[in-house]
Amino acid sequence: GFHMDCLEQRKAGMEQPTTSEDDLYKQPFVIGVAGGAASGKTAVCDMIIQQLHDQRVVLVNQDSFYHNLTEEELTRVQDYNFDHPEAFDTEQLLSVMDKLKRGQAVNIPKYDFKGYKSGVSPARRVNPADVIILEGILIFHDPRVRALMNMKIFVDTDADVRLARRIRRDTAEKARDIATVLDQYSKFVKPAFDDFILPTKKYADIIIPRGGDNHVAIDLIVQHIRTKLGQHDLCKIYPNLYVIQSTFQM
Template sequence: MSMLGLFQKCRVSAYCGVLSVRKQVRSIHTFKMAEKSADYSTTNGFESKTPFLIGVAGGTASGKSTVCQRIMEKLGQQHKEQTERRVVCISQDSFYRTLTPSERLRAERGQFNFDHPDAFDDKKLLAILKDILAGKKVEVPEYDYITNSISPHRSHTIYPADVVLIEGILVFYFPEVRELFHMKLFVDTDSDTRLARRVPRDIMERGRDLEQVLNQYMNFVKPAFEEFCLPTKKFADVIIPRGADNLVAIDLIVQHISDYLKRSPADKSIALELGLSSSSVPGSPQRAGKGGRPH
């Protein structure tokens, strides 16, 4: 059976280092996918494409960005010019909302909850993703972790691409955003490992002190993960334990994307409408009811 045929039958979960498969009839809800042209056109001087949109969720310091980097590297996209990339990555952090003066003061003291859904501008994220799905070139703002603000003078351009990865702690939390994804990945990493990664990162890269990092983690990050992020794991098509260390899961995802990239524009459009992520993987030893993924 062809890769596409296999991938059209089941949802996939990477669990315990292998993939467990659960049968399920599922349609991909996007914003009127059928109205999108199968042909490429020119927008803003660049080839317009309807991309395969992949969401990558998971807790803080779970390895979401690293997983995306590994995928980009294995597909040979990391060192290409922006205009030549067929696979691009966007961070949800670019869509933090602008803080009020009082919120900014709280943020400077480590007393603002950046892991709460209210910290994000989900409407702006939704609008950008719709533009991306429409094949448009977009400008994505850059977030400054030291000042806790969106840079008014810096942004990066996302050109039309075949595959777009969106990573963030709450990319599956907002229903309208979640329904745009053709595939949803959840990076599932042990909480102790995530904390061990977050502490040195925030101290060395973001100028925070140890007490501030630990207080913020205990008071905001951990509770928000359990209340808002972890429940979205049930929406994932693929769960990746151990993050970037799970080479089996990453290789399977890369192979899936590679097969998609080889298709003609017309075949890509058909694959998206059929629901490319409703899929199965050959050789998966686990089936529904026999070690299916936990929720």
């Protein structure tokens, strides 16, 4: 069962959720989805959410926690590295996740990519849920954020595919020209992928090649989540069940 997995992880010396074992059955199931920009993270999350339609699922995007730029940074936005771990307000992300895990509703800031502005109002009101999906390029970078996750997925899409999608997306949706997109890619996006994003792939439980096109991977993940949620429900009815399960296994 879910609790047994935690014991097995502990034996194997792997990273632990920060929650105590006694609390686990009360808490939402947290899934982290990382991967390069335009790898298909959002597509994978949408498919998981669609297939879990009968569950309460919320999606939290790391993009919502971009720091606001100073006036000076705004005048030279082409020199700003949006792919560096320090571009994000991780303390705020941790505070939001903490509230959601404790069953409280939260306001999640909106981000405007065109205006490079965070905290655009109105904020998104998010209610507590059974499953929380946390999505973003650097969601596995901070060990405190990793520790919140019960399942970690890395979307692994070739760099040329990511660049091609990025050009299409940023020219169409963010009103940027191709030269700007290519400059940003070679100056910041590619080096940050190599230095900060790719090294976090080792923390993933599951690596999905090709992103949203990989229906088999998505089906397996959804099946696994359903199994875990089923055990969650059993644990709610029989809070001591995990003791029996662990005794059998030891």
